[in-house]
Amino acid sequence: MAETNRQWLLKKRPHGMVTKDNFERREVAVSEPKDGEILVRNRYLSFDPTQRGWMEDRPSYVPPVAIGEVMRAGSVGEVVRSKHGDFNQGDLVQCTGGWQDYTTIAPGQGIFGASKLPPGTDPVLALSVLGVTGLTAYWGLLDLGQPKRGETVLVSGAAGATGSVAGQIARIKGCRVVGIAGGTDKCRWLKEEARFDDVIDYKSENVNARIGETCPKRVDVFFDNVGGDILEAALNHINMRARVVLCGGISAYNATKPVPGPTNLLNLIIMRARMEGFIVIDYMDRSHVAVPELMKWVQSGEIVNQVDVQEGFDNIPDTLNRLFTGKNLGKQLLKL
C-alpha cells in the first residue's frame, strides 16, 4: 500500500525538439482504484513518433495531452490491485499507462482503454511487432498499399519500428523491397538481418538518384514515415497506379514553422497514383486477424523484431528524443 508513483507531467508545450524543461517530474502516492478500475504497475513504456504530435495543442486524431497531465504513452504492466471483475492481481495488461510507475485505469474507458494479455506474453513483443507498431505496418502496407508479388515497395524510416516490419511484410509478399534509413549501421541491419533487397542511406547518399538506381521498375508502393524531401524524391519515381501510404511525417514533427510539401504532387496525376493516410486505431477490431499472422512470421523467423530498450525512469524524456535524432534501431522502449 501507499506506493510512491513517479510521474513525468507535461509542463509546457515544446517548440521544436522536446527537452526536459517540457516536463515536470513529481512523486505522489498511487491513486487507489475505484470500482471498475485497476491499478497497473508499468513495466515497459512505448515510444512512438506520434507522441510528439500529442504534445501539440491542435486538433488531431486524439486530444492533446493537457498541461499538467501525465505524458501519454503506451505501456505494458501488471495488475497490482483490481476492482474490475475481468482482471486479477498479476494479470499482464497493455494500456496507455503514460510516463509513470503506476496507472489507475478503467478498462474499456479512456482513449485507448486497457486489454489483458495472455499469460506468458512477452511484453517487448506486445509493444512492438505484435502491438501498435506492427499493426500499423501490417494494415498500412496490406490494406492501403495492396502490394502484389513482383512489385517494388519503397519504405522510408525503414529501420524504425513500423518501417522495418512493413518492409519485411512486403518481402514476405514477394515484393522487391528497398529501405531508406540513416547511417551505415541501420543500412547494414536492413540488408543483413531484415533482408531488404536494397537500402539507401539518406545521410550519405543522393536519395533521389539512389531510388532511381535501386527501383529500376519504379516504385509501386511507397510506405512513408518521413515526408519532406524523402517524399518528394519518392514521388519522382512512382510507377503507374502507385500507392503512397502516408504513415507518418517525422521530418516535420519538430518543425517550428510550417514545412512545405513536395513540389511534385502533380506526379500523382501523371501516374494515376494515390496517396492515402490512415490511423491504426481504426483497425483495432481486426487485430485478431493481424496478430496471429505477425506472430507466425516472427516465430518462423520471416520477420526479425528489433527493439532498443532503454532503462531508468529519469531517462524517459531523453528516450523520446532518440526517435527524432535517429538513435533508435527498431522499436524504442524503456524498461521501468
Add this chain to the structure above:
Amino acid sequence: MAETNRQWLLKKRPHGMVTKDNFERREVAVSEPKDGEILVRNRYLSFDPTQRGWMEDRPSYVPPVAIGEVMRAGSVGEVVRSKHGDFNQGDLVQCTGGWQDYTTIAPGQGIFGASKLPPGTDPVLALSVLGVTGLTAYWGLLDLGQPKRGETVLVSGAAGATGSVAGQIARIKGCRVVGIAGGTDKCRWLKEEARFDDVIDYKSENVNARIGETCPKRVDVFFDNVGGDILEAALNHINMRARVVLCGGISAYNATKPVPGPTNLLNLIIMRARMEGFIVIDYMDRSHVAVPELMKWVQSGEIVNQVDVQEGFDNIPDTLNRLFTGKNLGKQLLKL
C-alpha cells in the same frame, strides 16, 4: 485542291506564361491524305490547361509537342477528302487537329486518334460537356470522388470547363456543392446558372475562412483543378475519409521554378483521407456509359454548358492564355 493551310508551330518552349514568340505562324499547302488517311478541315479548337504541360520537355502522360511541330490541340472538323473506308467527305470528326486549318490524320493512329461524330452533332457540345472536359468531370468526380447523397463537394476552378460540370454532377447526385472561382461574374454564374449551393471568390475572399463557413460539415470530396494555396486551404477542412481528386494544378502550370506543395499533407493521415490523380484518357473506352448520361443532363437542363468561343486564326495563342489569366467562363473554344 491545293488549299493553303495556316499553322502555328511550337518555335521555342515557354518559360512562364506563353507568348506569341513561342510560336511560328506559317502557311503551307495542305498535306494530301495517303491511303488510310483523311483530310479534315478544323472548325473548332479546344483549349485546355493541360496543353500548357504538353509544351514542356519532360516526361508526362503524353510526349511533349516537339519544336517545329504544329501545336497540339483537340478539335472538331469535317472531312474534306477521305482515303479511309469508314470516313466520307462531309463527315464530322473529333481529333487532335492542332493549331491549323487542315489536319491530315490516320484515324486510329496517333496519340488520340480520330473518331466520327453522329450526323447533326453540335461541335461545341462535342468539345465541351460531351467531350474530354465533361468526361474528365464525370469520371474524376464519380469514379475517384465517389460522392454520396448529403456529402459536401468542394470544387476549385469551379467556373472552368471541368469544374463547372463536376460541381453540377455533384449537385445532381444530391451533394452540397461549393465552388471556388475568381471574380464576381464567375461567382454569380456559378450560383445563379450552375446552381452551386455556395461560392467562394478567391480574388476577394479569404479562401480558408470561407471554406470553413460554407462547408460546416467539412469537405467530403475536393475536386481540385488548381493546387497550391487553394489545395492547402481545402486540406484544412477535409472530413474523415475525404477524397481529394487531383484533376489539375493550374496555379503552377506557368511557374518558372518548383512550387512547394501544401504544408498540411499530414491532414490526410489525421482524417484517413485519400488524394488521387487521374487522366481521362484511361476512361475513353467507357465513354458509351458517360456520354449518354451527360447528354441527358444537358437536355433536361440539369447541367448548363457554358462555353467561351473566340474567333480567328491569329487569336489562337492569346486564347490559350485566357485559361491562365482567368478570362474564360466555362469551356474555352476558338472557331476557325
